[in-house]
Amino acid sequence: MTHVIGVDLGGTKTAAGVVSPAGVVLMSETIPTLNRGGGEAILDATSALIAGLVERAADAGHTVSGVGVGSAGVIDAVAGTVVSATDAIRSWAGTALVAGLSARLGLGVRAVNDVHAHALGEAWLGAAAGSSSSLMVAFGTGVGGSFVLDGAPVLGHRFVGGHVGHFASPYATFDGVPLACVCGAAGHVEAIASGPAIHESYLRLGGSVLDAADTRGVFALAAxxxxxxxxxxxxxxxxxxxxxxxxxxxxxVGGLINILDPETVVVSGGLADAGDPWWKPMEIALRRELLSPLLSVPVVRATLGNSAAIVGAAKLVLQ
Amino acid sequence: MTHVIGVDLGGTKTAAGVVSPAGVVLMSETIPTLNRGGGEAILDATSALIAGLVERAADAGHTVSGVGVGSAGVIDAVAGTVVSATDAIRSWAGTALVAGLSARLGLGVRAVNDVHAHALGEAWLGAAAGSSSSLMVAFGTGVGGSFVLDGAPVLGHRFVGGHVGHFASPYATFDGVPLACVCGAAGHVEAIASGPAIHESYLRLGGSVLDAADTRGVFALAAxxxxxxxxxxxxxxxxxxxxxxxxxxxxxVGGLINILDPETVVVSGGLADAGDPWWKPMEIALRRELLSPLLSVPVVRATLGNSAAIVGAAKLVLQ
Incomplete structure (x- = not known):
């Protein structure tokens, strides 16, 4: 079987790797995403990155048969286009991602949102390998997730599925006022549980910015x-x-488990990597929510790290 | 094509109907569920109900080829057994529902949970007909729901999927204390949004039990x-x-839409039938939660009424 290229196209950097049919990343490279350059400039740079890897793969005796992309933004996986994106990548919305890469490379290309790719990677070969369904939730700069069912992420009718940071949280309030969420609504999970939200909580609770300038600083103080x-x-x-x-x-996450009843739950992102001071209270709160038939659900840390989205994106063109 | 029997087995009554391949309920009958009699007594009564309908169908010239059941409780749709059930149906847990009915009737039987059947009915021929995915949420004595994807309810790995009444609600609190939920946890949606919860809120807010003895009374006062x-x-x-x-x-429901991105949202149950005093504030709160790509999601009332679960259960054996 031939190999494929998996691409993780994020707001600040784009990583790509040559992935074997078994999901092994044989070689990879990372470039800065041209997030001020517009869609065509990003497609040019990304296809150059991919072409370089195709050449390196050929040198190692591997043919590349296709390209899978997990990209920031809402990605129409059928049309292969960027439906919408935040200002983190200027003029990314509207880009013909699949057609643009395919024309430049002469290879078949498929694309999904990067969080969907991340979850698919963990479901295929990571913390949820072997599970028929899994829920991946990532807590980092934002809060996102994806429910993977029978080997495919549930993308949603408008490809927005998995925005698990945007439902109401009783914790997302201060002095009786729901906290503003980046989505424009208020009182959402992301407004209290993301990394930046933890730094904001710290400041609201009387912490000095001189002692902790960012979320990492807050965790250092709390250690x-x-x-x-x-x-x-x-x-x-x-x-x-x-x-x-x-x-x-x-x-x-406990509420989401009651709603979705996944075989395995994978918690990912920078906060999940912060160790016990975050994980322990997280898991206690999670278990408190569960309906009795769900008490034994496995809740595990992601295992693929930065390569999850590359591996998941590769899987799109390996099936 | 032959016809099938759809059964809606609930805590107080069991309804069954002869359903055509197009989903038309040609004739139906209802009996009280023998909820104090134990599993075998319920199976006896249910198979008698079904056998009567098979005979009536034969008299009308229709052959019955199978039986689909939507039943209260957590139903293992693969094994065909009742995994667990509340005290509303004594000794229902552990009953070999599919094998028991099949042996009594000599017909192929399939079973799912009644809410899953309800959602499948609405997705097939009701308010979400024609949608490739739908979320049905029912607000009544309890709060339940089901996400139907590509014509099949997402049952969950332990067949518990769709317990959308059991995640945290910022509203489910009084004097700063989360309200007890029937599931044993606290602060869940069901503890503030179910019919009985609305009556409890009324009493907590200073309403007199003499003016409204139940939820219906509260709605009459609020009209x-x-x-x-x-x-x-x-x-x-x-x-x-x-x-x-x-x-x-x-x-x-707004939060669930952000999580699942269904093509269509169906709101069902007694409260959805209570008209504008409930529906209007419900929809305003729902729309306030939505991410911008989801603003146009259709949110509609269920249309099949009491026959939804019968039709959905029939669909299980019509495919």
Whole structure:
């Protein structure tokens, strides 16, 4: 069998890899995404990245038969176009992603949203390998996810499925007012459980920006070994902000499990990698929500790391 | 083509109908469910009900080729057994539903949960007919739902999928304490948005049980024409309780739309039939949650009424 190229096209960088039929990433390369250059410039740069990998694969004796792309934005997986995208990638919306790459490369191309690709990767070869259904939820700069059923991410009728950061959370409120969400609504899970939201909670709770300039700083203050020192307003606020974000995350994922009943639940993203101070309160809050037939659902950390979306995107053209 | 029998087996009554290949219910009958009699007694009574209909169908010149059942409880659709059920039907859990009916009738039988059957009926021939995916959410004695994708309800790995009443609602709290939910957890959508929950809200908000003994009474007090009289503590509490339940329902469904992106959303159940005093605040709250690509999602009332589960159950054996 021939190999394929998997591409993870994000707001700041684009990674691509040569993927074997078994899902092994043999070689990979990363370039900055030309996020101010517009759709055509991004297609030019991405196809050059892919062409380079096709050549390297050929040198190693592998033929490349197709390209799978997981891209930021809402991706129409049927038309192969970018339906909408945030300002993180200027003029990405409206781009004929599949046709544009296919014309440049002379290869078959398929594309989905990057979170859908990420979930498919974990479902195929990562933390949910072997499960007939899985729910992947990622907590990082944003909160996103995807439900993978029988080997395919449930894309949604308008390809928006999996926006699990955008439903109401009882935690997403301060002084009785729902917190503004990046989507324009208020009181959503993402407004309290994302990485940036944890930093905002920290500041609201009386933490000083001098002690923690960003989310990483908040986690450093909240770490068990830093509590050996004196408790300050900032260390207390940091511990509270992390607990709050983690509890909101767990409560949200627990509710999603009751709704979807996936065989396996995969929690991913930068916050899931932050260790026990986040994971423990997250899992306690999650388990508290579950209906009794769901109490034994496995909730596991993602295992593929940065290659999940590359592997998942590759799977699109390997089936 | 031959006809089939569709059965809607609920906690208080069991309805069955002869269903044509086109989904027309030609004749139907209803019996009380022997909910204190145990599994075998229910199977005896249900198979007698079905056998009677098979005979009536034969008299009308129709052969019956199979039986589809939508039953209360968690139904293992592969094994054909009742995994668990509430006390509403004593000793229903553990019953070999499909094997028991099949042995008694000599016909092929398939079974799913009644809410799954209900959603499949609406997706096939009701309010979501023609949609490739739909989300049905029912607000009544409880809150339940099902996501139907490509003509099949998403049952869940443990057949628990669609428990959309059991995720956190910011509305499901009073004096800062999350309201107890029938599932054993607290703060869930069902604890504020179900029919009984609206009556409980009414009492908590200062309404008198003498003015409204149940949910129906609360709606009567809250009806626009009743506000022609003097506003009393009870009429104010009734209006507030209905608004609260409706807003919680709409917020929940809006969040589910962001998560699942169904082509069509069907709202069903007794509360959806209560008219504008519930529907209007429900829909306003729903629309407030939606991500922009989803703003045009159709949200419609169920159309099949009591026959939805019969038709959906029939579909199980018509495909």
């Amino acid at each position: 068990p070994d830093s509590s050996a020192g004196e408790a300050t307003a900032s260390t207390l606020a940091a511990a509270q902000a992390v607990e709050l974000g983690a509890a909101a995350a767990g409560q949200a | 626009p024409d009743s506000s022609a009289g003097e506003a009393t503590a009870s009429t104010l509490a009734a209006a507030q309780a209905v608004e609260l339940g409706a807003a919680a329902a709409g917020q929940a």
